Amino acid sequence: MNPIPVNTPLLNGNELKYLTECIETGWISSEGPFISKFEKQFSAYIGRDHGIAVSNGSAALDIAIKALNIGPGDEVIMPTFTIISPVQSVVTAGALPVLVDSDPLTWNMDVTQIDAKITSRTRAILVVHIYGLPVDMDPVIEIAKKHNLKIIEDAAEMHGQTYKGKMCGSFGDISIFSFYPNKHITTGEGGMIMTNDEALAQRCKKLRNLCFEPNGPRFIHHEIGWNYRMTNLQAALGLAQLEQIDGFIEKKRDMGIAYQTGLSFLKDKGYQLPIEKTSFSENIYWVFGIIAPTIEEKEKMVSHLSESKIGTRPFFWCMHEQPVFQKMGLFKDERYPIAEKLARNGFYLPSGLGLKQNQQLEVISCIKSDLI
Ligand SMILES: *Cc1c(COP(=O)(O)O)cnc(C)c1O
Numbered sequence: 001m002n003p004i005p006v007n008t009p010l011l012n013g014n015e016l017k018y019l020t021e022c023i024e025t026g027w028i029s030s031e032g033p034f035i036s037k038f039e040k041q042f043s044a045y046i047g048r049d050h051g052i053a054v055s056n057g058s059a060a061l062d063i064a065i066k067a068l069n070i071g072p073g074d075e076v077i078m079p080t081f082t083i084i085s086p087v088q089s090v091v092t093a094g095a096l097p098v099l100v101d102s103d104p105l106t107w108n109m110d111v112t113q114i115d116a117k118i119t120s121r122t123r124a125i126l127v128v129h130i131y132g133l134p135v136d137m138d139p140v141i142e143i144a145k146k147h148n149l150k151i152i153e154d155a156a157e158m159h160g161q162t163y164k165g166k167m168c169g170s171f172g173d174i175s176i177f178s179f180y181p182n183k184h185i186t187t188g189e190g191g192m193i194m195t196n197d198e199a200l201a202q203r204c205k206k207l208r209n210l211c212f213e214p215n216g217p218r219f220i221h222h223e224i225g226w227n228y229r230m231t232n233l234q235a236a237l238g239l240a241q242l243e244q245i246d247g248f249i250e251k252k253r254d255m256g257i258a259y260q261t262g263l264s265f266l267k268d269k270g271y272q273l274p275i276e277k278t279s280f281s282e283n284i285y286w287v288f289g290i291i292a293p294t295i296e297e298k299e300k301m302v303s304h305l306s307e308s309k310i311g312t313r314p315f316f317w318c319m320h321e322q323p324v325f326q327k328m329g330l331f332k333d334e335r336y337p338i339a340e341k342l343a344r345n346g347f348y349l350p351s352g353l354g355l356k357q358n359q360q361l362e363v364i365s366c367i368k369s370d371l372i
Helices: 015-025 033-046 057-067 085-092 137-147 198-208 232-242 245-262 264-269 295-307 323-327 337-345 357-371
Strands: 050-054 075-079 096-100 122-128 150-154 174-178 191-195 288-291 346-349
Touching (some): 015 232, 033 050, 033 174, 033 191, 033 232, 050 057, 050 198, 057 174, 075 085, 137 150, 191 198, 245 288, 288 337
Parallel strands (some): 075 096, 075 122, 122 150
Antiparallel strands (some): 050 191, 288 346
16 A cells, blocks of 8 residues: 555646746746735735745744733743744744633633633734634634733635635734745745734834834844845746635645545544534645544544554644743743644644545444544
């Protein structure tokens, strides 16, 4: 049996054509014409006034935090169950991440825990939409309004997902996307910042480009930024991918539904599957995660799949349990039982766009053979 990797991208559209155009015209740097095309078209797709393309999603978060002037003395409320990127951006800016536990069904931050974490130092709520379902945004928006907080929206896993019919990535004062190869559309490495605020957009542009002054004399700097520019080559890929996004999303949902059907027997064995929908959205199945009843069961299943050369990935590891943050004296003695269980018992199956139907059937039958 051939290996089934946990992710393979699909690059069957105009990717090669647009890349060839970059090579033939010599436009390979961030100055090339695909950058603004990609920025305009993707932000229009999400429904935002400004899109600022950057080198990756983590870079987008660094810029978002700094553009909102979040720094020492400030607190940002965010989930403990997340990739490290948003938390790292807050920590490196000198601010304090304040964590909340997860919702046991959607695996997103439990928004009912936000209110109790607000202090006079709270500046923002950083929501991270996890795996396929969006965070329940209405309560977040209400709390943010009441306490005059900014919303930073990490929509890195949510291209094309909606909350109550409105695009994810359209809710934050600043929102970000990633285009890593396992995301719904990819540029190899890449990211985008989105906002409706013109001044904020200009500031993000400056921060992405070493804080060169757009109108001032070149090489005179008033502030420090980064070189987080995206290349024209990446934007060429992004544009070609964006043309196919509707089909990609349909494929993701079909794949998720096929796993739901094929693996429904797992529920009788004490496993938890992703929920298909909530009152505010239908699962987009960025990845198809499952939660084993025990850690031992998970390890047994993962090694059974691995013996058949089927790739899996563990779930995120909680931020309050990260050695790096413990060493910094952060999150001492904090406990988030729901997130801890997700991190310990959860893993996800091959879910990339390049996954073929027969491969998916192999994954399902391999899981069956371990349990029946
Ligand atoms: C992938 C991802 C990121 C980071 O994006 P990169 O482009 O890999 O830096 C940030 N947040 C979430 C939720 C992600 O899934």
